[in-house]
Amino acid sequence: MTFLSSSSITEKRRSGPESLIKLFSIVMLISLTGCGGGESNVSAGNKSGTLYWGNGTEPQSLDPQIATGVPEHHIISAVMEGLVLKDRKTLEPRPGVAKSWDISENGRVYTFYLRDNARWSNGDPHTAHDYAWSWWRALQPALGNLYAYMLFPIENAQKYYEGDISNFDQVGVKALDDRTLQVTLKYPTPYFLQLLDHYSLFPVHQATIEKFGDADQRGTRWTYEGNLVGNGPFQLVDWKINRRIVVQSNPYYWDKENVSLKEIIFIPIENIVTEERMFRAGQLHVTSSLPADKISVYREANDPELRIAPYLGTYYYRLNVRKPQLQDRRVRRALAMTIDRQRLVDNITKGGQIPAYAMTPPGTMGYFPESDLTFDPEGAKLLLAEAGYPNGKGFPPTEILYNTNEGHRKVAVALQDMWKKHLNIDIRLLNQEWKVYLDSESAGQYEISRAGWIGDYVDPNNFLDLFLCGGGNNRTGWCNEEYDRLILDVAPSMKSHKERLKVFQKAENMLLDDMPIIPIYTYTSVQLVNSSVKNYDPNIMNAASYKDIYLQTDEESSDKE
């Protein structure tokens, strides 16, 4: 550029391109330059009480009765709250909007006593009636609430949702007065208190929703900045699409004295490689995940900011039992017995995953499933021979379907290899784009397909009821009426938790014995957490209790050292 702009005043400059380029460069300089460096988000945030949170994708909706997905969950749990909260370490129920509750002797009637100082973020009083109305809304089919089933333990909720009854008064939720809410359940449901901390059961502000549309109308603007009224420790102040969502402490929150953070900035970052770079540059306190190939780098460096914790989810393969070669349970067992899960998690997935030999993750509400499934290639060969395929002879080439993703591909390749080596059978791989894969799987157009399930609440029921006859999440064609009876009738009627777990174990054994699915590993949550973030404890739902989190400033931490 310099050779164009060397000066000679005598020459007239009328020529277009030169002056244009000069103008361009000036604009460029003015707009692009600025002092680089400066204070990072993290150290500035530590002083001001602002938490920078890597939040995955742009949320689809902040309406708790429409939203699904983890990024939505994080934001909603900052700006709204249920009757109970979860302990940030153990996930045990703790008082939330309800200061206390009674449970009737038969375990079916819950009476909640709401706090006198419970208010909405606009200062409106927050009463028991809000819950009755919100749950009525959650059960309107027109709203398209994907989590309506979370309310089904409530008496007649399912019937109302499915249109068998039309009078909501028959549904087991009643505001006895402004401060007392009575909930009647169909069965004593030991995990009911947990459900109350799921966003689908959070209260919503009736006046705001009705101001922006009908109660059961989707896609109104009530959840946007300036409109949203919540009852959580924070309130929504800014929402810039694909850029950030900002929440600040709510002055009307009942426990505002104990909320330390002033502000949380949720940043939607789809590219996890970018997210990791942002963390390294001090632009984020917490990431939503970590690229698989970086995990070992952080592990080898013994980086204290790397956090790996067991996660309430199972990675498994579905076997389509309608396909001829997979109809025999001995074939399915043989496939499950020839997966060297330890090798798989150590060498392929590398994220500290735990080999899974049952569908339900171990430690789910005190349930540690027993399983006779082991890595036993010799036994598997015998089973396959019994089924009519000695040394894999005559076994038709079979396809593993997975959604296009490098991680899933690696697992499929490893399994393909193990099955070839131990059973001498030919496996092909087929990847499909996500929505196409979902279509194929639901239509039963697959032989073996990869799957994953993340728990909505901590109870074996949430994992085992997937495989009920004809259930929407079953998709394997497997159906066992005795299994259905155990899950639907026997387990809910058990008096004690221990007896109930025994029923689940029985059902789990049936599932493992018939093997319509092959459990592979229990997920882990892998993320980077800056050392200044305190009270963000690992737990199996990877749930953050934002009201408890505080940030340690750089000076404070150096004082301690």
Next chain:
Amino acid sequence: MYRFALGRLLQAIPVLLMVITVTFFLVHSAPGGPFSADKAVPPEVIKALEEQYNLNQPVWKQYFSYLGDVVQGDFGPSFKYSGRTVNELIAAGLPITAELAFYAMLVALIVGISAGVAAAIRPNTLQDYLPMTGAMIGICMPSFLLGPLLVLVFGIYLDWLPVSGWGDLPGDKILPSITLGTGYAAYIARLSRGGMLEVLSQDYIRTARAKGLSERLIIVKHALRGGLIPVVAFLGPAFAGLLAGSFVVETIFQIPGLGRFYVQAAFNRDYTLILGMTIFLSTLIILFNLLSDMLAIWLNPKLRHEIEGAK
């Protein structure tokens, strides 16, 4: 000139109609719907959603009602982002992508023209080979490689510039602009070198030299105007390409522009968003092509005569 522009605009109508029709039926025939999810969706919910978004009607009916809305400038509601309209999403992303494209274009023009002209002045010397080798590397280097490289060097090791963002931190616009502009700079360098070489060998340049004008004046005043015509012709498609193709750079640098919506919309089967973005970007491409043609005519007396002679 006006007649020329009007004619081109009229030609654009059937082109756009074609784009809308093909895209509409393509997205509707793609397997997997906007509401399928990992967790089974109850049939009641699917029914409620399809009613709300008019998907329960026959496809041809949907097509004509969509066309009616588009004519009025309404791209409808997004399926995925509950409560947002496609118009709103485009309005949110466009200024950012346009700004990014503008800066990238500046980078491309300044670097590209400087290198191209420098090379053309002394062809087949080091002053030619060096920038042209650079240009070749620039053309070959994909932005998903260049971007992370620049971030590693300037963002992480040297810690001079922010690694991501757009207008959030001082200086965060520099690396994305360079990343996006580099490939185009390389093209422009080659185009301006070629254009300049051709012009410099023409008689009127020889005349200028014979008059004893300084070399600088010859280049700047006489040669550039003709030598840059290929670059001008390239600008329209290039700017449209920058707008439509900024997805990779937007993802690498966490920039909330249009590109990210476009790709996500396809994955999500967000029919209205895919369609809205396609129509909008097609319109832009048509307009920019027209503008750059008009600019080329204005710069080139030969073309101007042809157009006016055709009247």
